[in-house]
Amino acid sequence: MDVPVSYYVVLSGIVFSIGLVGVLIRRNIIIILLSVELMLNATNINFVAFSSYLGNLSGQVFVFFALTVAAAEVAVGLAIIIALYRHSSSINIDDFRLLKW
Amino acid sequence: MGTFAFFYFAGIIVATAGMVVAFKNPIYSALALLVMFFHVAGLFVTLHAEFLAIIQILVYAGAILVLYLFVVMLLNLKREEHFHRQLLVGVFLGCVLFAEAVLLVLKGETTLGNSLPAADTSVELTRGNTESIGELLFSTYLFPFELASLILLVAMVGAVILTKKGILEVKN
Numbered sequence: 001m002d003v004p005v006s007y008y009v010v011l012s013g014i015v016f017s018i019g020l021v022g023v024l025i026r027r028n029i030i031i032i033l034l035s036v037e038l039m040l041n042a043t044n045i046n047f048v049a050f051s052s053y054l055g056n057l058s059g060q061v062f063v064f065f066a067l068t069v070a071a072a073e074v075a076v077g078l079a080i081i082i083a084l085y086r087h088s089s090s091i092n093i094d095d096f097r098l099l100k101w
Numbered sequence: 102m103g104t105f106a107f108f109y110f111a112g113i114i115v116a117t118a119g120m121v122v123a124f125k126n127p128i129y130s131a132l133a134l135l136v137m138f139f140h141v142a143g144l145f146v147t148l149h150a151e152f153l154a155i156i157q158i159l160v161y162a163g164a165i166l167v168l169y170l171f172v173v174m175l176l177n178l179k180r181e182e183h184f185h186r187q188l189l190v191g192v193f194l195g196c197v198l199f200a201e202a203v204l205l206v207l208k209g210e211t212t213l214g215n216s217l218p219a220a221d222t223s224v225e226l227t228r229g230n231t232e233s234i235g236e237l238l239f240s241t242y243l244f245p246f247e248l249a250s251l252i253l254l255v256a257m258v259g260a261v262i263l264t265k266k267g268i269l270e271v272k273n
Contacts, residue, residue, distance in 0.1 A: 019122075030169065030173055031122070034134055052150065072253055076260055080263055
């Protein structure tokens with residue numbers, strides 16, 4: 001345990017910021033979902049680091065739940081992407097600017 | 102040794118995370134994310150979270166990323182030649198967010214370092230990580246655990262319904 005916990009916080013801050021920038025600057029919806037995965041992983045690193053430093057396993061259980069939500073999000077998100085691609089044969093985010101109503 | 106391992110894993114994680122965002126070909130992005138997942142799992146091992154490290158590899162690398170690769174290869178994607186025109190704004194916002202996080206950590210450094218009680222690893226060391234997590238999951242967190250199964254069920258039904266033909270298509 002010779003690495004201070006703040007190092008882990010800074011690492012997860014870097015990864016979270018990269019994920020945020022990815023969501024903002026990419027046009028491909030699949031890459032945007034991958035960037036969301038990056039952000040989820042950043043929070044997971046934080047949870048595990050604090051759980052290990054506090055000697056409390058609840059943080060690791062929370063990572064378990066975050067993983068469940070990530071899996072559900074990927075399933076539904078990719079289904080939506082496939083439906084969108086069938087609808088307009090594009091997954092460029094700029095092509096979907098109009099709401100139906 | 103621990104410090105060296107941390108900096109190795111952290112360096113690869115940051116580099117591959119940057120590659121995920123920077124690569125123009127979605128397949129390269131997904132493969133960079135795969136490398137990142139493996140190194141996050143390595144970081145979990147150095148933090149004595151062996152169960153989560155295995156779950157990270159099984160679920161993230163084994164299931165989620167394969168799903169991404171299937172979809173990337175299923176859709177006939179063109180290379181994305183340009184980033185979004187709000188590139189500068191996005192990078193600026195990311196830098197601001199990161200600076201905020203670092204400032205908060207620096208400000209809380211004294212409290213963060215001192216107020217943490219000495220790690221009580223005796224439970225995990227004598228009984229093993231997986232056993233402890235399992236017991237916690239089926240006692241304290243039993244209700245959220247059941248709720249997680251419900252979330253997965255809803256996601257599964259939703260994915261089937263959404264990809265069914267004729268849901269989002271224009272009727273003609």
